Amino acid sequence: MLAQALNNLANAWARSGEPATALPYVEESMSLLTGRSSDPYLVVSTKTYAQILHRLGRYDEAIDRIYQLRALGREQGSAHVEFDFAEFLGTVLDQRGQREPAIAHWRRALELATEQGRPAERLRARLAAD
Structure with a gap:
């Protein structure tokens, strides 16, 4: 639940035009979900992380997360x-x-x-x- 709440905060900050403020929230969400590859919230947080990196202009990192998103999605079917x-x-x-x-x-x-x-x-x- 905490990971989901942190992801929601990250999304709110990113959508309000503050992706740099959003970054630590999504990073903490991802940290809480480490090792839980079957958790659907990991997919959600990974997508949010990629979107925030994209908004920050960190395209290579965003692409890495997008591929991670794909792998998780395939693993979860x-x-x-x-x-x-x-x-x-x-x-x-x-x-x-x-x-x-x-x-x-x-x-x-x-x-x-x-x-x-x-x-x-x-x-x-x-x-x-x-």
Whole structure:
């Protein structure tokens, strides 16, 4: 419960435009969840951590966490995490100027969105921008 509360605080700070303030909260959440790879809150905190690193412009670290998110999702059998991975990695790669790999990840995310019955307008718009 404490890890979830810390993650929620981190999200609140990040969404209010204070990712640097959010960082210690998500790091503490991650610390509390160490060794609990089957805990769904580890997936949630890992995604939050990647988002905060991304907002801080720490793209390489964010990408490392995005891949960790994918591994955890696969370990836990969550198809939704695979979608999050593909969409988020595409966004970070695009911001790094790596448009072609970004497009490939967005296409995969669009496939997953279609399979999972998720809204896909945002992905279609990104792909149509080319």
